[in-house]
Amino acid sequence: AAEDEARIDEIKQLLEQRDAVLVAHYYTDDAIQQLAEETGGCVADSLEMARFGARHPASTLVVAGVRFMGETAKILSPEKRVLMPTLEATCSLDIGCPADEFSAFCDQHPDRTVVVYANTSAAVKARADWVVTSSIAVDVIEHLHARGEKILWAPDKHLGGYIRDKTGADMLLWDGACIVHDEFKAKGITDLKALHPDAAVLVHPESPAPVVEIADVVGSTSQLINAARELPQQRLIVATDRGIFFKMQQAVPDKTLFEAPTAGKGATCKSCAHCPWMAMNALDNLAGSLRELSGEVFVDAALRERALKPLERMLNFQR
Ligand code: 13P
Ligand code: SF4
Numbered sequence: 001a002a003e004d005e006a007r008i009d010e011i012k013q014l015l016e017q018r019d020a021v022l023v024a025h026y027y028t029d030d031a032i033q034q035l036a037e038e039t040g041g042c043v044a045d046s047l048e049m050a051r052f053g054a055r056h057p058a059s060t061l062v063v064a065g066v067r068f069m070g071e072t073a074k075i076l077s078p079e080k081r082v083l084m085p086t087l088e089a090t091c092s093l094d095i096g097c098p099a100d101e102f103s104a105f106c107d108q109h110p111d112r113t114v115v116v117y118a119n120t121s122a123a124v125k126a127r128a129d130w131v132v133t134s135s136i137a138v139d140v141i142e143h144l145h146a147r148g149e150k151i152l153w154a155p156d157k158h159l160g161g162y163i164r165d166k167t168g169a170d171m172l173l174w175d176g177a178c179i180v181h182d183e184f185k186a187k188g189i190t191d192l193k194a195l196h197p198d199a200a201v202l203v204h205p206e207s208p209a210p211v212v213e214i215a216d217v218v219g220s221t222s223q224l225i226n227a228a229r230e231l232p233q234q235r236l237i238v239a240t241d242r243g244i245f246f247k248m249q250q251a252v253p254d255k256t257l258f259e260a261p262t263a264g265k266g267a268t269c270k271s272c273a274h275c276p277w278m279a280m281n282a283l284d285n286l287a288g289s290l291r292e293l294s295g296e297v298f299v300d301a302a303l304r305e306r307a308l309k310p311l312e313r314m315l316n317f318q319r
Contacts, residue, residue, distance in 0.1 A: 004031060004283060007283040007284065007286075007287050008031070008035060008283065010287050010291075011035060011039075011283065011286055011287050011290060012035075012038075012039060014287065014290035014291060015039055015062070015290065018060050018290055019058055019059045019060055020058055020059075020060035020061070020062050020083070020290060021039070021040065021041045021056050021058040021060070021061060021062070022035060022036040022039055022041035022062045022064060022286075023036065023041055023042055023044070023049050023052055023053050023056075023061055023062065023063050023064070023065075023069075023073070024036040024041065024042070024043050024044075024049075024063075024064040024065065024281075025043070025044070025045070025046065025049060025064065025065035025066075025069065025221075025243075025278065026043060026044070026045065026221045026222075026225075026241075026243055026244045026246075026247055027065070027221075027241040027243035027244065027274075027275050027278040028064045028065060028243060028278055028281045029243070029279075029281065029282065029283075030243075030246040031283055032064045032281055032282075032283070032286065033243075033246050033247065034246075035283075035286075036064070041062075043247060044222060045133065045134075045135055045220045045221040045222035045223075046065075046068075046069060046072075046118050046119075046133045046134075046135075046220075046221075047118070047133040047135045047136060047220070047222075047314075048222060049063070049065065049069055049072075049073070050069075050072050050073065050076060050118075050133075050311070050315065051315065053072075053073040053076065053077060053080075053082075054073075054076040054077055054315070058080070059079075059080055059081065060080060060081040060082075060083060061073050061077065061080050061081070061082045061083070062082075062083045062084070062085075062286065062289065062290060063082060063083070063084050063297075064084070064085055064281045064286060065084075065089070065278065065281070066089045066090060066091045066094075066119075066275070066277045066278060067084070067087065067089055067090045067091065067094065067121075067277075067297075068091060068094055068118060068119050068120060068121065069118075070082055070083075070084040070087075070297040071121065071122045071297055071299055072118060072311065073297070074297045074298070074299045074304070075122060075125075075299055075304050075307050075308050075311055076308070076311060076315075078299075078301075078304060081293070081296060082296065082297040083289045083290065083293065083294075083295050083296055083297070084281075084289065084295045084297060085280070085281045085282065085285035085286040085288070085289050085295060086280050086281065086285050086289075086295055087295050087297070088277075088280055089277040089278065089280045089281060090277050091119050091178070091275075091277060092176075092177065092178055092179040092180075093117060093119040093120065093155045093156055093176050093177070093178055094119055094120055094121055094124075094155075096155055096175075096176040096177070097116075097120055097121075097124055097154055097155035097174060097176055099121060099123035099124050099126075099127065102124050102127060102154060102155075102174070103127050105152070105154075105174065106127055106152060109152050109172060111150060112149075112150045112151055112152035112172060113129050113130070113144055113149040113150065113151055113152070114127060114128045114129045114130070114151075114152045114154075115128065115129065115130040115131075115132060115137075115140065115141065115144070115151055115152070115153050115154075116128040116130070116131055116132075116153075116154050116155070116310070117131075117132060117133070117134075117137070117153075117154065117155060117156050117159060118131055118132065118133045118314075119155070119156070119178075120154070120155060122299045122300075122303050122304065122307045123303060123307075124154070124155075125306075125307035125310055125311065126303050126306035126307040127306075128307075128310040129310055129313075130144070130310050130313050130314060131307075131310040131311045131313070131314045132314055133220060133314070134159060134204065134205050134206070134219070134220040135219065135220035135222060135223055136314065136317060136319075137159060137163055137205075138163050138166055138167060139317070139319045140314070140317055141153075141163045141167050141169050141171070142167045142169075143317075144169065145167050145168065145169035145170075150169075150170040150171075150172075151169055151170065151171040151172065152171075152172050152174075153171045153172065153173050153174065154173075154174030154176065155174045155175075155176030156174075156176050156177060156178060156206055157173045157174065157175055157176060157177060158177060158178075158181070158182070158205065158206055158207060158208050158209065158212070159205045159206055160173040160174070161173065161209055162205045162209070162212050162218065163205075165209075177206070178206040178275075179276075180206075180241055180273060180274065180275045181204055181206035181207045181208075181239070181240065181241075182206075182207075182208060183262035183263050183273065184203075184207045184208065184211045184239045184260050184261075184262055184263075184273075185208075185210075185211070185261065185262070185263050186208075186210035186211050186213070186214055188260065188261030188262070188263070189201060189211065189214060189237060189239065189260050189261065190214060191261070192237055192258060192260070192261060193214075193237060196235050196237070196258070198233060198234070198235055199233060199235035199236060199237050199258065200216040200217065200231050200233040200235070200236050200237070201214055201215045201216050201217075201236075201237045201239070201260075202215065202216065202217045202219075202224045202227055202228065202236055202237070202238045202239065202240075203215035203217070203218050203224075203239040203240070203260075204218075204219070204220070204221065204224065204239060204240035204241075205218050205219070205220075206240075207239050207240075211239055211260075215239070216231070216233075217231070221240065221244055224238065224240060224244065224248070225244070225247055225248050225251050228248050228251055228252045228255065228257075229251050229252055233255075234254070234255050234256065235255065235256045235257075235258065236248075236252075236255055236256070236257050236258065237258045237260050238257055238258065238259065238260060239260035240273075241273060241274055241275050241278065242259055242273045242274050243274065243275075243278060245257055245259070259273055260273070
């Protein structure tokens, strides 16, 4: 703990020296979220992270999260230096959607509007008409569907299926999944609910359909935290990365929160309900990146220009 304190002090000093601000996702370590909050940065979902980074006057953004979040920050603010504690922090959705294969898939369906989830590489975004995060995906697809557009969606099949059911849009889905949310099982949740029949079930839409079907609320990380506050229930079963419990419990100090069970829970499960890539962000490498200016994110200029358009559409979208 004394070591952590020293690291935290060092990071605070470096943030000032470097004219930097810390932008953290809800799935990162509690200590990183706490630090972001204390130093005037933000702890947020992926859409709010993008908005905050683009608007903040600091000349350096330190993005604690996964690679696509750093890339998005750089695409939106090319004049800023964007650092990440580690550039190794990727995402199974990003890995599962290589740009060349995706581009070939798009070529086969030229009649469809290409909408990609933010959890993708800059190269995949560059091929898209729209980028969306989970917090506005339904609204954007509703809007496109109302205009009579047919959609090509990538990469998360669960989120895509959920939006398709909700909006009735014609959506062709890429076959990708989040390894963390894919582990949630409806059976485990209904068993837990049998023990706490008064509990509400909160689910991130990257979870499989049977889990989404038994949810009281489906939403992005920020939307789930807001729902926790607004729901009348005192007990909440939450199906998303356990990193969310830090802010959620602060938001509802008097409520009891339960982690939704995962299939692999037990001694053999290394990644269930906690993203292994989010977990790569630590105080040590965060301090290191600020000290040595390592982990800087670069996006090719031509690619950046193409990826910016669908990202700006997302940021300018009004419900
Ligand atoms: P949010 O946009 O809900 O923060 O989701 C990002 C993410 O990676 C979820 O796994
Ligand atoms: Fe990607 Fe899933 Fe990790 Fe989110 S939790 S960053 S979707 S692997």
